[in-house]
Amino acid sequence: MPTSFRITEPIKAEGIFRVSQFDMQMLGRVTGQIQVPCDRCLKPVTFDVDLDIDEKLVYSLDVPNVKKPGEDIGDLEERYWIYDKTDYDFEPLIVDAILQSLPVTIVCQEDCKGLCPKCGQNLNLASCQCETIEIDPRWAKLAQLRDGEVE
Ligand SMILES: [Zn+2]
Ligand SMILES: [Zn+2]
Structure with a gap:
């Protein structure tokens, strides 16, 4: 809203x-x-x-x-x-x-791709180079492990 x-x-x-x-x-x-x-x-x-x-x-x-x-x-x-x-x-x-x-959700167009959460690029205008693979929360610990964040 x-x-x-x-x-x-x-x-x-x-x-x-x-x-x-x-x-x-x-x-x-x-x-x-x-x-x-x-x-x-x-x-x-x-x-x-x-x-x-x-x-x-x-x-x-x-x-x-x-x-x-x-x-x-x-x-x-x-x-x-x-x-x-x-x-x-x-x-x-x-x-x-x-x-x-006003509608609860406001979108400029039905299939608006939004902004890249990492670099802020408007994805309707151009794509960006950021990694777009979402990490499943169940695997997040593994990702941290890989990054050496888990003690
Ligand atoms: Zn939009
Ligand atoms: Zn990006």
């Missing part, structure tokens, strides 16, 4: 708040364009952002009013974004919604 992104077209958020007695619902739409590095080769992959926001917000002072019996603050945070009356920063909420909308 990606944890950050680069904005390549301004992120625009618009919507409405539905205010209830103790909480609010934010209904809106977020659009824009972002780039996230490929998990394997780090090449930027572009995503058009166009998603609906439907989040519930509560002021910290109203937390006791929306908390279900036996629910702890962690459970409540699953359902609510908690705000102070003085804090109207909705960026984390929007960033989170964008991250949630």
Whole structure:
């Protein structure tokens, strides 16, 4: 799951708040364009952002009013974004919604070969000279023995 992104077209958020007695619902739409590095080769992959926001917000002072019996603050945070009356920063909420909308695995192309773990060569562009044979963990001790690392 990606944890950050680069904005390549301004992120625009618009919507409405539905205010209830103790909480609010934010209904809106977020659009824009972002780039996230490929998990394997780090090449930027572009995503058009166009998603609906439907989040519930509560002021910290109203937390006791929306908390279900036996629910702890962690459970409540699953359902609510908690705000102070003085804090109207909705960026984390929007960033989170964008991250949630992205695929778990980001690849620039289905068969991206990634980077060589040894020399860092992008294997989509060229191959490298590194040894590519993976050592089976069961044989690793033997390899160490050969290298004189086992006492
Ligand atoms: Zn890639
Ligand atoms: Zn290499």
